Amino acid sequence: MAGEYSRELSTKVFAGQGRLIEKGYRQGGPAGFGLRRTLVDERGTIKGLLERGEHKSIQTDRVILTLGPAEEVNLVRNIYQAFVHQGRSESEIASDLNERAILTDLGRPWTKGTVHQLLINEKYVGDNVWNRRSFKLKKKRVRNESAMWIRAQDVFEAIVERELFEAARTIINARSFRLSDKEMLQSLRELYLRQGLLSGIVIDECDGLPSSSTYSSRFGSLLRAYHLVGFTPDRDYRYVETNRELRKLHPDILREVLDGLRVAGSDAWRNLQTDRVIVNGEFSLSVVVARCIETPTGLLRWKLRFDTSLSPDITVVVRMDNANRTPLDYYLFPRIDMFSEKLRLTENNAIGIDAYRFDDLDLLYEIATPIPLSEAA
Numbered sequence: 123m124a125g126e127y128s129r130e131l132s133t134k135v136f137a138g139q140g141r142l143i144e145k146g147y148r149q150g151g152p153a154g155f156g157l158r159r160t161l162v163d164e165r166g167t168i169k170g171l172l173e174r175g176e177h178k179s180i181q182t183d184r185v186i187l188t189l190g191p192a193e194e195v196n197l198v199r200n201i202y203q204a205f206v207h208q209g210r211s212e213s214e215i216a217s218d219l220n221e222r223a224i225l226t227d228l229g230r231p232w233t234k235g236t237v238h239q240l241l242i243n244e245k246y247v248g249d250n251v252w253n254r255r256s257f258k259l260k261k262k263r264v265r266n267e268s269a270m271w272i273r274a275q276d277v278f279e280a281i282v283e284r285e286l287f288e289a290a291r292t293i294i295n296a297r298s299f300r301l302s303d304k305e306m307l308q309s310l311r312e313l314y315l316r317q318g319l320l321s322g323i324v325i326d327e328c329d330g331l332p333s334s335s336t337y338s339s340r341f342g343s344l345l346r347a348y349h350l351v352g353f354t355p356d357r358d359y360r361y362v363e364t365n366r367e368l369r370k371l372h373p374d375i376l377r378e379v380l381d382g383l384r385v386a387g388s389d390a391w392r393n394l395q396t397d398r399v400i401v402n403g404e405f406s407l408s409v410v411v412a413r414c415i416e417t418p419t420g421l422l423r424w425k426l427r428f429d430t431s432l433s434p435d436i437t438v439v440v441r442m443d444n445a446n447r448t449p450l451d452y453y454l455f456p457r458i459d460m461f462s463e464k465l466r467l468t469e470n471n472a473i474g475i476d477a478y479r480f481d482d483l484d485l486l487y488e489i490a491t492p493i494p495l496s497e498a499a
Contacts, residue, residue, distance in 0.1 A: 143250050146277030148185040155227040155240060156198040156281055160188040187245060187278045195281055197224070198246060202282050205241055206289045212237040213329050235326040238333060242294060247287040248280035249273055297332070306332060306340060311351040320353050322366075368411050368446060375440055375449070376409050379483065386487040398434050401490050405435040412441045412467070414450070424467040433457060438486065441467065453478045454486055 152174065153159045159172040164182040172185065189195050197219075204210045210218075216232040226236055244251050251273045301309075309331050314320050322334035322344060334344060341347040348355060376392065376399070383390035383401060390401045398406045412424040424441055439453040453467075455478055467475070 142184070143272045144274045145184075146186060146250055146274055148187055148250070152227060153187055153190070154243065154245060156190050156194040157187050157245065157278075158190045159185050162186055187250075189279055189281065198240065198281050201237065201240060202246075202286050202290055206286060206293065211329060212241070213327070233327065234329075235333065238294075238326075241290045244273075244287075245278060246281045247284050248276045248278045250277045301332065303340065306337065307347070307350055310337065310347060314351055314353050320348055320351075320355075368413055368442070372409070372411050375411060379407075379409055379438065379486075382483060382487050383490055386491045388487070388490045388492065390490075402492050405490075407436040407438055407486075408434040409438045409440065412439055414442045414444050414446050416444055422469050426465040426467065428463050428465070436486070438483070452480050452483055454480065454483075 148159060161169040161172055162184050163169055164184075169183065171188075201215055204215055204218075205212070212234040216234055216237050219232040219237075224232070226232055230236075240246070310320070310325070313324070313328055313331060317324055325331060325334040325337065332340075337347045338344050341350065345355070380390050380392065380399065383399075388401050389403070390399055392399050393406075398408050400406050410426060410428065412426050415423045415425065417423060422444055426439060428437060435457050437453075437455045437457070439455065441450045441453065442448070443450040453475075465475075470476070471479075
């Protein structure tokens, strides 16, 4: 019964998010170079621009994408022209931008990867796309088939014409599809012999080689591709790789927590400056993802470090499984019971710690749900 109810809530949340996408509303994430997030009310009237780190404060307000400054818009168009009509590579374009001291929207130098992302993102042609990937708590993060994507065309003002965008995508797709698994691995093996090591950054910055995401998609993971060419990362490298993957998971887990709170009737929003979640304007919580470490003897350990300067009322610890792919369980630590910035968890802990352990977050959603005064009376 509880499982069926949970599935029904998940379906309702998904359907609601899909309707917002189809109406042209932006669902999270930075706008991107050449674009800006613009706040509108329930009637579609523009209220103003949202700077990076700002968020809407009224539940009925929505966010759309609009064109940024003219110099950024023209630069995006020039990048597409250079790639399609002049035959310049992503690396050449990035080098040119850096020589001109032009920074990305995040204030960083351009790389082959950032130019590549600009060339493949459909928001630059005015489309709103969602559900490329799925991630549910207690389940694996998966890349969805394109048929499952929710797409609304021409809902934003386009920066580039659709014909130019499709031409860029055709060039990129042809570059990936023309290589067999054997050819991709041979190129990766040659890169390994030249560099003496491999990483996502090393791959992405190499001209003539598919991106690291292409290798990950084709062979299941970067680590498997490394294994196939004879490269074995040391333990420290695997630590970095795992942490990188967990940082990617954190926004999805946080979004699931926000969805769960809202579906249960709470008003929850994320403060981007502190990364805390404010619930009903009454209390705050933070989400910490705990990496699993396996000792040489096969025991599992989780080492936590809390940022006590945030002082959240509740800290939600998501304890990952031994593969660091899916959540194993959860701990809800009230601020009043947290006396240390560090905590070490084992598979079985003292009752003073495991009293805060739960298989899911239903209790959190239940205690956060506001009760009408008439019911309380």
